[in-house]
Amino acid sequence: xxxxxxxxxxxxxxxxxxxxxxxxxxxxxxxxxxxxxxxxxxxxxxxxxxxxxxxxxxxxxxxxxxxxxxxxxxxxxxxxxxxxxx
Numbered sequence: 710x711x712x713x714x715x716x717x718x719x720x721x722x723x724x725x726x727x728x729x730x731x732x733x734x735x736x737x738x739x740x741x742x743x744x745x746x747x748x749x750x751x752x753x754x755x756x757x758x759x760x761x762x763x764x765x766x767x768x769x770x771x772x773x774x775x776x777x778x779x780x781x782x783x784x785x786x787x788x789x790x791x792x793x794x795x
Contacts, residue, residue, distance in 0.1 A: 747780035
């Protein structure tokens with residue numbers, strides 16, 4: 710079985726982050742303290758893209774990235790991120 714991956718850099722706006730979080734499955738509980746750390750960095754302009762992707766399964770379910778997405782919503786600041794699907 711061949712898995713087809715799609716990867717691209719996207720600008721994740723708060724509205725897009727909400728859309729992506731709606732596809733969240735059974736990820737671990739969201740760490741509010743980790744979200745706050747990212748929000749503070751984003752608001753100070755210190756958040757740096759580190760190539761850690763936001764990952765979606767081929768079904769469309771969010772696998773990884775819920776903390777970053779929650780921080781984008783809370784900070785009301787867009788970020789660039791690698792988004793991988795498949």
